[in-house]
Amino acid sequence: MANAEAAVRFAELPVPTTHEEPWRFTDLRGFDPASYPVPTEAIGAAAASVLPDLDVAASAEVSEGGITIHADALPAGVRFEVLDEHDPRLYGLVGWSDKFTAHNAALWKHGLLVQVAKGVELEKPLYVRIANSVPGGALFWRLLVVAEEASRFTLIEEYASASPDLPGYTNAAVELYVEQSAKLEYVSVQNLSRETWHFATHHARVERDAELDWVAGGFGSKRGKIRIQNDLNGPGATSRVTGAYFADGDQHLDYDTFQEHIAPNTESDFAFKGALRESAKAVWRGMIRVEKDAQKTNAYQENRNLLLSDTAHADSIPGLEIMANDVRCTHGATLGRVNRDEVFYLMARGLSRAEAERLIVRGFFQDVLDRIELLPVREALGQALESRIPQAL
Amino acid sequence: MALLELKDLHVSLEDGTEIVKGVNLKVDSNEVHAIMGPNGSGKSTLSYAIAGHPAYQITQGQILLDGEDITETEADERAQKGLFLAFQYPHAIPGVTVTSFLRSAINAVRKAKNGAVDDPIPVPEFRTELFAQMERLSVSRELASRYLNDGFSGGEKKRVEILQMAMLKPRIAVLDETDSGLDIDALRIVAGGVQELIGPNMGALVITHYQRILNYIKPDFVHVFVGGKIVEEGGPELAKKLEESGYKEWEGVPA
Numbered sequence A: 001m002a003n004a005e006a007a008v009r010f011a012e013l014p015v016p017t018t019h020e021e022p023w024r025f026t027d028l029r030g031f032d033p034a035s036y037p038v039p040t041e042a043i044g045a046a047a048a049s050v051l052p053d054l055d056v057a058a059s060a061e062v063s064e065g066g067i068t069i070h071a072d073a074l075p076a077g078v079r080f081e082v083l084d085e086h087d088p089r090l091y092g093l094v095g096w097s098d099k100f101t102a103h104n105a106a107l108w109k110h111g112l113l114v115q116v117a118k119g120v121e122l123e124k125p126l127y128v129r130i131a132n133s134v135p136g137g138a139l140f141w142r143l144l145v146v147a148e149e150a151s152r153f154t155l156i157e158e159y160a161s162a163s164p165d166l167p168g169y170t171n172a173a174v175e176l177y178v179e180q181s182a183k184l185e186y187v188s189v190q191n192l193s194r195e196t197w198h199f200a201t202h203h204a205r206v207e208r209d210a211e212l213d214w215v216a217g218g219f220g221s222k223r224g225k226i227r228i229q230n231d232l233n234g235p236g237a238t239s240r241v242t243g244a245y246f247a248d249g250d251q252h253l254d255y256d257t258f259q260e261h262i263a264p265n266t267e268s269d270f271a272f273k274g275a276l277r278e279s280a281k282a283v284w285r286g287m288i289r290v291e292k293d294a295q296k297t298n299a300y301q302e303n304r305n306l307l308l309s310d311t312a313h314a315d316s317i318p319g320l321e322i323m324a325n326d327v328r329c330t331h332g333a334t335l336g337r338v339n340r341d342e343v344f345y346l347m348a349r350g351l352s353r354a355e356a357e358r359l360i361v362r363g364f365f366q367d368v369l370d371r372i373e374l375l376p377v378r379e380a381l382g383q384a385l386e387s388r389i390p391q392a393l
Numbered sequence B: 001m002a003l004l005e006l007k008d009l010h011v012s013l014e015d016g017t018e019i020v021k022g023v024n025l026k027v028d029s030n031e032v033h034a035i036m037g038p039n040g041s042g043k044s045t046l047s048y049a050i051a052g053h054p055a056y057q058i059t060q061g062q063i064l065l066d067g068e069d070i071t072e073t074e075a076d077e078r079a080q081k082g083l084f085l086a087f088q089y090p091h092a093i094p095g096v097t098v099t100s101f102l103r104s105a106i107n108a109v110r111k112a113k114n115g116a117v118d119d120p121i122p123v124p125e126f127r128t129e130l131f132a133q134m135e136r137l138s139v140s141r142e143l144a145s146r147y148l149n150d151g152f153s154g155g156e157k158k159r160v161e162i163l164q165m166a167m168l169k170p171r172i173a174v175l176d177e178t179d180s181g182l183d184i185d186a187l188r189i190v191a192g193g194v195q196e197l198i199g200p201n202m203g204a205l206v207i208t209h210y211q212r213i214l215n216y217i218k219p220d221f222v223h224v225f226v227g228g229k230i231v232e233e234g235g236p237e238l239a240k241k242l243e244e245s246g247y248k249e250w251e252g253v254p255a
Ligand SMILES: Nc1ncnc2c1ncn2[C@@H]1O[C@H](COP(=O)(O)OP(=O)(O)O)[C@@H](O)[C@H]1O
Pocket: B013, B019, B037, B038, B039, B040, B041, B042, B043, B044, B045, B046, B055
């Protein structure tokens, strides 16, 4: 029994400390995942969405109380349903090797299976919203996505909280199988309350000539870690991950990304940009690993942070581990501030200081926003970022 | 009452070094004043101080716009009141297109004029005006959707400065070495664009090292600026004299 094994593992493992390299910049002291009860009913109204009213093919809402699915008009070959704990692909990518994936595997109850059959193309996106609503409670969430051969579709996942200061703990495990020649667009937007500890492990496997286009938006949560792993597992596989985040107050965001090139002729392109205000902190770790058979790999990663106050802080830790000899890997990390001369230039045209700064911050994100193919998502994320820039910085 | 008046203006850098050492100047609408001075004499410092750059501190004296003391106001307020500075070195703003920037700037000025209530320019009106001005100043259409000054050539930046001026229609324009980086054809077009705006609604302060631009924007008054001070004043003939003999006569004169 997976659950039982995972529960044992969870109990055995200590909460990671800053002595462990991946957690060096993310201190979890004061947080005990075991202390959070797992409610079985949601409380109050649904959380607000940062995404506009999208025209979707099907949607699901997940809360402590369960999962509600609206999928009346789905074409044949599309499964959008409650995840079965015996699904053969479950745990294939996200098992229970560490404290948080073990916690998820031990306790998850609500999961969604999204499986699109061979050759099926969906024009409208699929949408799932995960919202925590019980003060002091935990919410475990599990998503399994299978894009079968040559299928094409978009899945949008949004994390939210019923109120902006709801204390809580959310733990997500997401497995994405992108099979031969399929194209999956996956949008994951996190807008949890600033009192929610959030841990998520997203792991995708991309097969021959398949394409994964991923957008990660980070606005909420208190502290935690979001892991994103892409395995380029078949020749010609490509993945692109675009991240945009904004944190303020004492929020602490942590992204741990892993580009794992297994097959030859594969491409990955990860670009993360974030703006940080007040005492917010961001940690970004990027690892590109090229296995010895993965010749002709083309891998790129970048992380650019814009600090909007003297007390904001960002750490970027890029990493390369290359076993093949004919590859192209590039990475870059920068840390910047809003430049006083640029602000003056805009003010000299009549823009107030706040408007000038807003325009500069918006401009900073523009190139990552431009990478988002879905126009409504691009606009919604742009607006969500913009709304976080206050009237006066 | 002059449109722009500088009264005994002193400007220091943040480290306290005084660069502008007492300037008196009056510019009216319908007038072109040239300030001519060698490199390092403090011309850009003077123009930044007029526009309200916080790094250039006015330690003494006043700046008046229509008789109103604007010495203590911020750059945005000065611009909203009709002051425009064409930068010697315009900054790049990645991710912000020329079009969206111009619309924001115009709307900011309109809002200020409308008692702090939004009064956005209708989009069709804005586009018509923008394309007409771009055509007049030979700015290629493609630049409108590029990010402001990002990767622009020196000449493109200068043209876009004047495009901004043409769109914002200031009452007083300070042009800081707008001629540098422009070839003769571009200079003719840009200067023509400025000249056209000079009239009952606008006066200009043309800051330059060389006399060249003054062949296209005819100055009514020329002020020779050396070591942070106006050392001589006269009519257009003074510019010709400078072209021949340079600034030697005044350099080395203790400030
Ligand atoms: N921001 C600044 N920081 C340090 N020095 C400056 C700054 N701005 C101007 N200066 C100095 O002030 C003097 C005048 O410069 P500037 O006003 O640019 O002259 P001009 O425009 O006439 O060439 C120069 O010595 C220059 O190095």
